[in-house]
Amino acid sequence: MNETIELLKAHRSIRKYSDKPVSREIVEQVIAAAQMASTSSNVQAYSVVAVTDPERKQKLSQFSGNQAYIVECPVFLVWCADLSRLKNAAQHHFPDSESYEGATENFIVATVDAALAAQTAAIAAESLDLGIVYIGGIRNQIQQVAELLHLPELVYPVFGMCLGYPDQEPGLRPRLPQQAILHWEEYDSAEGEKQVALYDEMMSKYLRDRTGGAKDTPWSRLMAEKLTMPSRLHMKEFLQQRGFKLD
Structure with missing residues (x-):
């Protein structure tokens, strides 16, 4: 095994951060690496907003379900699908030709690029x-x-x-069998289906061990509950209002 694979396999979501600052130079190094990611036809259809202002982070936390680690982390990055540059x-x-920047295919390209x-x-x-955790909750509001x-x-x-x-050492969460x-x-x-059943047993044990027996819900049950509850049904209307035709 090599160091890169070991690093990837050791990934954990970090939700508690030390008060050690993250310099602007470090953020720029991280984004420079990100810019070398694969991008469809070199469109680079994404932008990043780096937020360090405490008041703005507080508002973003409120909009995201009051997730405290947005306030506590030194830098909060908002990753955006961005087709505005292509339209421009x-x-x-x-200038006299019709363009299709808002079409569904370009929406997919921009989202995947981000x-x-x-x-x-x-x-x-x-x-x-450094440690990171993704925050899908910014789509709440x-x-x-x-x-x-x-x-x-x-x-x-x-x-x-x-x-x-x-500022924490969380354990590795088991993934689905390969x-x-x-x-x-x-x-x-x-x-x-067979492997999901095996994973249900694995995750039930993981939850029992992690919570001292308080929880042991199988993964498939958790996913079923997730999919039978309405979630962010405002997204289609929001995207259409922002110029994504989704057609």
Whole structure:
């Protein structure tokens, strides 16, 4: 095994940070690494807003379900899918032509670009002994987040990322068995279901050990509960209002 693979396999979400500051230079190094992530056709359809102001972090925390670690982390990164640059380029070079920057395909490209860059940043950060946790909760009140950060049309916040030096040592959360997600030649639904059953047992034990027996809900039950509860149903309308046609 090599050092990079060991680093990747040691990933843990960090939700408690020391008071050690993260310098602007470190943030710029992390983002420089992120910029080298794969990007579809070199469109680089993402932007990052780095937030360090305590008052602004407090508001972002409130918009995200009052997650305290947004306030406590030294730097909060908001990763945005950004098609505004592409629209500007089209208007500049082909002002008389119709452009399709808001189409569903470009929405997917921008969202994937943001995710690829963010995960590359996460790896870079962890290589510098920093810790991160992704915050999907910024989509809870996404309009307020967009207004707070002055995001233009065709830009939406995909997720946030806390960044700082860890002040905790959480254990590794077990993942699905590889046989559940790696299929050779064709998709094997039967094997997938078998592996989920095995994972349910693994996660039940993990939760019992972690909570002293207070919880042991199987993973598939947790996912079923998640999917049968409405979640952020405002997203489609928000995206359409920001210029994403999703067609």
